[in-house]
Amino acid sequence: KAGVTQTPRYLIKTRGQQVTLSCSPISGHRSVSWYQQTPGQGLQFLFEYFSETQRNKGNFPGRFSGRQFSNSRSEMNVSTLELGDSALYLCASSLPTFPGLTRYEQYFGPGTRLTVT
Amino acid sequence: DQQVKQNSPSLSVQEGRISILNCDYTNSMFDYFLWYKKYPAEGPTFLISISSIKDKNEDGRFTVFLNKSAKHLSLHIVPSQPGDSAVYFCAASGLTGGGNKLTFGTGTQLKVEL
Numbered sequence: 001k002a003g004v005t006q007t008p009r010y011l012i013k014t015r016g017q018q019v020t021l022s023c024s025p026i027s028g029h030r031s032v033s034w035y036q037q038t039p040g041q042g043l044q045f046l047f048e049y050f051s052e053t054q055r056n057k058g059n060f061p062g063r064f065s066g067r068q069f070s071n072s073r074s075e076m077n078v079s080t081l082e083l084g085d086s087a088l089y090l091c092a093s094s095l096p097t098f099p100g101l102t103r104y105e106q107y108f109g110p111g112t113r114l115t116v117t
Numbered sequence: 118d119q120q121v122k123q124n125s126p127s128l129s130v131q132e133g134r135i136s137i138l139n140c141d142y143t144n145s146m147f148d149y150f151l152w153y154k155k156y157p158a159e160g161p162t163f164l165i166s167i168s169s170i171k172d173k174n175e176d177g178r179f180t181v182f183l184n185k186s187a188k189h190l191s192l193h194i195v196p197s198q199p200g201d202s203a204v205y206f207c208a209a210s211g212l213t214g215g216g217n218k219l220t221f222g223t224g225t226q227l228k229v230e231l
Binding site for chain 1 (some may be wrong): 136141147148151158159160161162163166168206207210217218219220222223224
């Protein structure tokens with residue numbers, strides 16, 4: 001079974017620009033989550049999508065947004081880029097978790113390394 | 118507020134011996150815990166998980182122990198191999214925060230020496 005794929009793997013942008021990152025989950029996984037990894041803040045949750053709806057959101061400004069398509073593929077967008085947005089952006093997919101039911105592990109893609117200059 | 122803490126930034130172990138990585142959490146609503154292994158420039162790789170209804174879960178060389186009263190979990194790797202050298206993250210989630218929102222610790226760099 002193919003793993004989580006993310007494109008592009010590397011990206012260099014200029015302050016003020018916007019960027020769109022793409023994630024294709026493992027086949028059959030309908031939940032997609034996004035995380036940001038930086039040396040200072042570690043791994044931080046951005047948001048989760050399930051059935052094309054944002055189900056949960058972390059503490060990031062509104063410049064960070066995402067969406068999910070009917071085939072479960074997801075994109076995240078960062079507008080008006082700042083130097084501090086330079087990070088490894090990770091996408092993870094899993095089977096969906098619901099209250100009272102089995103919990104499932106998340107599987108991560110290789111990430112997109114974004115550098116803002 | 119760091120809800121998941123890994124107080125040892127690094128750990129060095131000899132090949133064949135046991136590696137013990139520790140993790141503490143503060144949020145009593147966490148009910149599912151996971152360990153991930155990460156190499157530089159790659160995404161985390163899932164290792165093992167444990168639900169709060171258990172106190173131990175084992176998978177091959179990896180065993181996770183959960184002590185709910187102490188809000189502490191540990192990962193045991195036996196025997197340690199050079200290929201285990203990586204950064205290990207513990208993560209936690211709770212249904213009240215959304216089932217798939219993971220809160221990560223800061224990681225422990227494990228080095229397994231020959």
